[in-house]
Amino acid sequence: MAKKKVHITELVLRDGHQSLIATRMRTDDMLPICGKLDAAGFWSLEAWGGATFDACVRFLKEDPWERLRKLRRALPNSRIQMLLRGQNLLGYRHYPDDVVRAFVQKSADNGVDVFRVFDAMNDVRNMRVSIEAVKAAGKHAEGAISYTTSPVHDIPYFVAMAKELEAMGCDTLAIKDMAGLLTPYSTVELVKALKAAINIPIHTHSHATSGLASMVHMKGVEAGASMIDTCLSAFSEGASHPTTESLVAAFQGSDYDTGLDLGLLQEIAAYFREVRKKYWQFEMDSHQVDTRILTSQIPGGMISNLSNQLKEQGALNRMDDVFAEIPRVREDLGFPPLVTPTSQIVGTQAVLNVLTGERYKSVTNEVKNYLLGRYGAAPGKVNEEVKKHAVGNQEVVTCRPADLLTDELDKLRTEVEGLAKSDEDVLTYAMFPDLGRTFLQERAAGSLAPEPLLPPEAKNAPAGGAQFAPNEFKVTLH
Amino acid sequence: MAKKKVHITELVLRDGHQSLIATRMRTDDMLPICGKLDAAGFWSLEAWGGATFDACVRFLKEDPWERLRKLRRALPNSRIQMLLRGQNLLGYRHYPDDVVRAFVQKSADNGVDVFRVFDAMNDVRNMRVSIEAVKAAGKHAEGAISYTTSPVHDIPYFVAMAKELEAMGCDTLAIKDMAGLLTPYSTVELVKALKAAINIPIHTHSHATSGLASMVHMKGVEAGASMIDTCLSAFSEGASHPTTESLVAAFQGSDYDTGLDLGLLQEIAAYFREVRKKYWQFEMDSHQVDTRILTSQIPGGMISNLSNQLKEQGALNRMDDVFAEIPRVREDLGFPPLVTPTSQIVGTQAVLNVLTGERYKSVTNEVKNYLLGRYGAAPGKVNEEVKKHAVGNQEVVTCRPADLLTDELDKLRTEVEGLAKSDEDVLTYAMFPDLGRTFLQERAAGSLAPEPLLPPEAKNAPAGGAQFAPNEFKVTLH
Ligand SMILES: [Co+2]
Ligand SMILES: [Co+2]
Numbered sequence: 001m002a003k004k005k006v007h008i009t010e011l012v013l014r015d016g017h018q019s020l021i022a023t024r025m026r027t028d029d030m031l032p033i034c035g036k037l038d039a040a041g042f043w044s045l046e047a048w049g050g051a052t053f054d055a056c057v058r059f060l061k062e063d064p065w066e067r068l069r070k071l072r073r074a075l076p077n078s079r080i081q082m083l084l085r086g087q088n089l090l091g092y093r094h095y096p097d098d099v100v101r102a103f104v105q106k107s108a109d110n111g112v113d114v115f116r117v118f119d120a121m122n123d124v125r126n127m128r129v130s131i132e133a134v135k136a137a138g139k140h141a142e143g144a145i146s147y148t149t150s151p152v153h154d155i156p157y158f159v160a161m162a163k164e165l166e167a168m169g170c171d172t173l174a175i176k177d178m179a180g181l182l183t184p185y186s187t188v189e190l191v192k193a194l195k196a197a198i199n200i201p202i203h204t205h206s207h208a209t210s211g212l213a214s215m216v217h218m219k220g221v222e223a224g225a226s227m228i229d230t231c232l233s234a235f236s237e238g239a240s241h242p243t244t245e246s247l248v249a250a251f252q253g254s255d256y257d258t259g260l261d262l263g264l265l266q267e268i269a270a271y272f273r274e275v276r277k278k279y280w281q282f283e284m285d286s287h288q289v290d291t292r293i294l295t296s297q298i299p300g301g302m303i304s305n306l307s308n309q310l311k312e313q314g315a316l317n318r319m320d321d322v323f324a325e326i327p328r329v330r331e332d333l334g335f336p337p338l339v340t341p342t343s344q345i346v347g348t349q350a351v352l353n354v355l356t357g358e359r360y361k362s363v364t365n366e367v368k369n370y371l372l373g374r375y376g377a378a379p380g381k382v383n384e385e386v387k388k389h390a391v392g393n394q395e396v397v398t399c400r401p402a403d404l405l406t407d408e409l410d411k412l413r414t415e416v417e418g419l420a421k422s423d424e425d426v427l428t429y430a431m432f433p434d435l436g437r438t439f440l441q442e443r444a445a446g447s448l449a450p451e452p453l454l455p456p457e458a459k460n461a462p463a464g465g466a467q468f469a470p471n472e473f474k475v476t477l478h
Numbered sequence: 479m480a481k482k483k484v485h486i487t488e489l490v491l492r493d494g495h496q497s498l499i500a501t502r503m504r505t506d507d508m509l510p511i512c513g514k515l516d517a518a519g520f521w522s523l524e525a526w527g528g529a530t531f532d533a534c535v536r537f538l539k540e541d542p543w544e545r546l547r548k549l550r551r552a553l554p555n556s557r558i559q560m561l562l563r564g565q566n567l568l569g570y571r572h573y574p575d576d577v578v579r580a581f582v583q584k585s586a587d588n589g590v591d592v593f594r595v596f597d598a599m600n601d602v603r604n605m606r607v608s609i610e611a612v613k614a615a616g617k618h619a620e621g622a623i624s625y626t627t628s629p630v631h632d633i634p635y636f637v638a639m640a641k642e643l644e645a646m647g648c649d650t651l652a653i654k655d656m657a658g659l660l661t662p663y664s665t666v667e668l669v670k671a672l673k674a675a676i677n678i679p680i681h682t683h684s685h686a687t688s689g690l691a692s693m694v695h696m697k698g699v700e701a702g703a704s705m706i707d708t709c710l711s712a713f714s715e716g717a718s719h720p721t722t723e724s725l726v727a728a729f730q731g732s733d734y735d736t737g738l739d740l741g742l743l744q745e746i747a748a749y750f751r752e753v754r755k756k757y758w759q760f761e762m763d764s765h766q767v768d769t770r771i772l773t774s775q776i777p778g779g780m781i782s783n784l785s786n787q788l789k790e791q792g793a794l795n796r797m798d799d800v801f802a803e804i805p806r807v808r809e810d811l812g813f814p815p816l817v818t819p820t821s822q823i824v825g826t827q828a829v830l831n832v833l834t835g836e837r838y839k840s841v842t843n844e845v846k847n848y849l850l851g852r853y854g855a856a857p858g859k860v861n862e863e864v865k866k867h868a869v870g871n872q873e874v875v876t877c878r879p880a881d882l883l884t885d886e887l888d889k890l891r892t893e894v895e896g897l898a899k900s901d902e903d904v905l906t907y908a909m910f911p912d913l914g915r916t917f918l919q920e921r922a923a924g925s926l927a928p929e930p931l932l933p934p935e936a937k938n939a940p941a942g943g944a945q946f947a948p949n950e951f952k953v954t955l956h
Contacts, residue, residue, distance in 0.1 A: 211724030245769040246689030291723035
């Protein structure tokens with residue numbers, strides 16, 4: 001067999017800390033090790049996007065654009081990769097195309113080399129403009145499949161989507177398994193089918209939650225995947241990703257040898273082990289492998305969110321009923337992947353269906369919008385009866401949702417005139433209007449202050465640590 | 479490809495808790511779940527031997543034979559498996575053959591079906607009598623290779639050993655990777671070579687320390703291994719083993735499908751998750767993957783033991799020197815695998831070599847005995863200069879060490895006359911003369927009391943938890 005080097009995307013600066021310490025790692029803890037990270041020889045370093053933008057503005061009171069510029073300077077020889085939610089960018093609504101184009105261009109200008117673009121519904125119409133913008137900026141576009149399992153999510157479905165992404169100009173294709181649902185042999189089938197259908201390289205991303213991801217990467221590589229996502233041991237495993245050092249060691253000496261230096265990786269991991277200790281207050285108590293998602297289809301983060309919702313209602317004893325209701329609601333909605341925002345949409349409706357004692361007696365606005373096509377096309381057929389009950393004869397959006405939006409950039413500029421010092425500032429405000437405005441105001445006033453980190457001594461106080469960790473990020477965009 | 483069902487050995491009752499909570503799980507925490515464990519359909523349940531016998535007598539004040547009988551009654555449909563250190567049985571010296579034969583026969587009588595037999599030196603002469611005794615008792619003999627890496631431990635070495643074990647009548651062959659040194663593709667080479675040389679089924683055992691073990695099992699199975707060792711998620715990963723549920727899920731639907739019910743396994747794991755909480759005081763702070771063993775060759779448990787030794791001498795700053803000295807001492811001794819007792823022998827001598835400022839200025843008795851052949855044959859050539867310096871012209875044992883021992887059982891019986899109520903009691907005394915006698919005396923006096931478990935509230939006391947965990951078991955027989 002010919003040598004077929006595996007390429008590594010290192011996740012410690014983004015998905016690793018997003019998955020394990022609620023995206024709280026500060027830029028100051030990243031920069032001192034960038035020299036070594038830059039020298040390691042990764043294919044790319046995922047370091048921006050996902051929930052990092054939100055966490056910077058909301059909790060760390062850091063300018064996310066400034067973080068990107070600092071990382072760019074500190075990583076002169078590396079590809080910086082970001083995760084982008086297509087037409088949602090890094091916010092929580094659909095943006096008009098002018099905002100999408102501006103955001104991608106500014107991300108490129110400030111340092112992003114590789115853009116991984118996905119859509120929660122796998123509706124490629126929601127990905128097209130951002131992919132075009134990446135190519136227009138001369139950067140690397142990676143189209144991502146949001147992997148899930150359902151009667152409609154079969155191999156032909158994913159192959160058809162991959163072909164569309166390739167046709168849109170994507171340079172690589174990512175299989176994004178945000179919940180850890182891929183199994184090694186299902187990966188082989190999927191990768192082989194994709195290799196037969198498309199010519200661009202394949203990149204695998206699979207969370208370690210269910211203890212399968214290292215095997216998934218290995219079998220994916222044997223089947224023809226070229227790049228794998230891993231995280232250095234200090235922020236690996238559990239809700240995060242398989243360990244970089246382990247995968248490098250696994251392939252060492254084989255035809256797939258990554259060529260990376262295990263000793264250097266261990267040094268970098270040792271640095272991050274110390275860093276992680278500072279953030280103990282954000283640790284979730286979830287170090288053990290949990291395969292329940294494979295039988296329940298319900299992501300771990302969604303479970304903790306639901307139990308909080310039920311607790312507030314004094315109805316924690318209805319958890320099993322909610323668990324049984326979730327797959328039914330998901331089916332009624334045409335089997336969306338359970339990832340932000342669809343996981344919240346499905347989960348909240350399931351809770352209502354159980355607590356009101358009658359299915360769809362009360363219907364959330366999000367479910368109504370979903371049924372009206374405002375998030376994009378459902379993967380499968382929606383339940384027409386439920387739809388009729390929920391939205392009656394209201395007109396359903398069949399075009400791309402953003403086609404209904406008009407350009408906003410000028411309006412946004414006007415709204416933050418005086419506060420915004422740059423287009424980047426305008427885009428920060430666009431992502432999070434309230435939060436972004438407050439951020440810009442505090443910056444102007446010189447009063448930006450990050451949420452405090454509890455000192456190590458506080459760790460053994462009777463209150464314990466786990467309850468400090470917020471849940472809101474657990475169901476978010478991996 | 480023909481269906482090739484993978485068989486699972488479940489480790490939660492032995493290696494799982496030995497690796498993660500210092501072997502402290504009590505029989506009372508095992509019995510309530512045995513009904514479900516018995517129904518799960520494992521190839522075997524490892525439940526006895528290793529360090530459990532010692533822990534029962536030393537800490538839990540349980541009669542280990544009584545535990546075995548209780549498990550036997552509670553697991554009527556399961557094969558109970560034990561780990562046996564060949565001529566060392568479950569103690570810390572070589573026993574004469576009559577004691578070995580009696581111990582194996584009594585283990586079989588009380589409920590063991592499968593005996594995994596190994597020797598720290600891989601000297602099959604130290605395994606022969608116990609394997610013969612297993613066959614004489616009509617039970618399943620599994621000969622184990624202690625896997626390590628060194629210039630002498632190449633594939634032909636392990637193949638030759640495996641052929642000897644097969645010729646001795648072993649029913650299966652185990653590859654026992656106690657430190658997590660196997661990589662997936664080295665496993666393929668080893669398993670393929672073994673399959674070509676022997677006819678008995680191959681069983682893989684690989685600790686998860688370095689994050690490679692699930693891949694090791696998967697590639698081992700693809701190369702022809704028939705049985706794999708895994709542990710339910712409540713006691714899996716880290717210093718323990720890959721997760722049972724994950725491997726079952728990994729193979730589900732493939733040609734290797736285990737046929738086990740994931741839902742039932744999740745139920746059993748949920749039970750053990752609660753059990754584990756009771757033993758928090760014995761948790762080691764080692765949940766993260768650590769690949770350093772792959773570069774340093776020094777097992778994690780050995781590192782913590784060494785740092786304790788150095789701390790006592792006020793010489794923690796010499797750690798790096800000791801790390802560099804260990805491979806040199808190991809080479810001088812002909813590359814023994816680093817496992818009890820050789821890990822202590824090598825480690826302690828390395829510390830002396832560094833602290834005295836002169837290599838072998840002081841030589842431990844254990845090193846002298848090692849060089850005199852009293853542990854068996856060294857895998858490679860020993861350094862003749864070191865040997866001459868350490869033991870001069872003393873006569874070297876070239877026969878099997880136990881050939882120099884005379885039968886002891888009658889003498890042992892006499893020594894504990896009155897206290898021992900059965901041959902099992904005599905064997906308990908034979909394993910641990912002081913501890914065993916005390917145990918039998920306390921049992922007679924009705925004063926047996928297990929070491930106390932700290933209440934959950936104590937967990938958050940300022941003293942923290944990790945330091946309660948003793949180190950002595952970390953370098954012990956996995
Ligand atoms: Co992710
Ligand atoms: Co073991």
